[in-house]
Amino acid sequence: MAARNISRFWEWGRKIICVGRNYADHAKELKNAIPTEPVLFLKPPSAYVREGSPILVPLYSSNLHHEVELGVVIGKGGTAIPQSAAMEHVAGYALCLDMTARDIQDECKSKGLPWTLAKAFNTSCPVSDFIPKDRIPDPGNVKLWLKVNDQLRQTGCTSQMIFSVPYLISYISEFISLEEGDLILTGTPKGVSAVQEHDELQAGIEDVVAMNFKVERH
Numbered sequence: 426m427a428a429r430n431i432s433r434f435w436e437w438g439r440k441i442i443c444v445g446r447n448y449a450d451h452a453k454e455l456k457n458a459i460p461t462e463p464v465l466f467l468k469p470p471s472a473y474v475r476e477g478s479p480i481l482v483p484l485y486s487s488n489l490h491h492e493v494e495l496g497v498v499i500g501k502g503g504t505a506i507p508q509s510a511a512m513e514h515v516a517g518y519a520l521c522l523d524m525t526a527r528d529i530q531d532e533c534k535s536k537g538l539p540w541t542l543a544k545a546f547n548t549s550c551p552v553s554d555f556i557p558k559d560r561i562p563d564p565g566n567v568k569l570w571l572k573v574n575d576q577l578r579q580t581g582c583t584s585q586m587i588f589s590v591p592y593l594i595s596y597i598s599e600f601i602s603l604e605e606g607d608l609i610l611t612g613t614p615k616g617v618s619a620v621q622e623h624d625e626l627q628a629g630i631e632d633v634v635a636m637n638f639k640v641e642r643h
């Protein structure tokens with residue numbers, strides 16, 4: 426059998442661990458308190474979608490939001506990884522969108538229910554090509570942007586994150602063992618907004634990667 430290639434990690438069927446409210450300006454725009462510990466949720470591998478295939482608005486949502494985020498691809502698994510060793514577990518990065526059915530999330534929040542249908546539906550995790558680790562020497566200083574139909578909606582820098590990449594790897598792995606091929610979505614900066622059928626989304630990491638996705642309805 427051919428060896429698996431980490432540069433196609435989305436084909437491995439590994440978990441996607443997402444961090445929420447990791448930028449104070451985004452927590453504030455949705456009127457949430459600034460967290461004192463990382464807020465975590467999961468997406469299944471069926472959430473992945475790649476350029477060339479559309480982002481599908483779930484039938485049950487009329488308020489689908491974009492969230493541009495830095496993704497961290499795990500290259501070496503571990504449990505209770507100390508912060509000092511965390512970067513040894515990183516194989517590379519990816520630019521990701523955490524597509525969110527905001528109306529469903531609001532409903533779940535008001536009922537005290539989990540966010541699964543708001544966050545984990547098919548095509549809720551568009552990903553760029555794999556970015557080898559050496560292309561991003563400092564994951565704490567990565568500039569992200571997102572445009573909808575050529576209009577800039579989100580810009581941010583990972584220097585604004587409340588919890589750093591090494592902290593997140595250490596925190597998550599205390600409770601959920603990390604495996605090779607897992608992806609961590611590190612949260613979104615402010616500027617999230619709704620997308621509609623036929624919209625064109627473009628997103629990038631300055632000087633490193635850019636990607637395009639079309640939005641369609643089922």
Ligand SMILES: O=C(O)/C=C/C(=O)CC(=O)C(=O)O
Pocket residue numbers: 443444445446447448451455457492523525611612613
């Ligand atoms: O609490 C809310 O209203 C929304 C939180 C999120 O959607 C969290 C994220 O996914 C994020 O901050 O990136």
Ligand SMILES: [Mg+2]
Pocket residue numbers: 443444445492494523612613
């Ligand atoms: Mg998010």
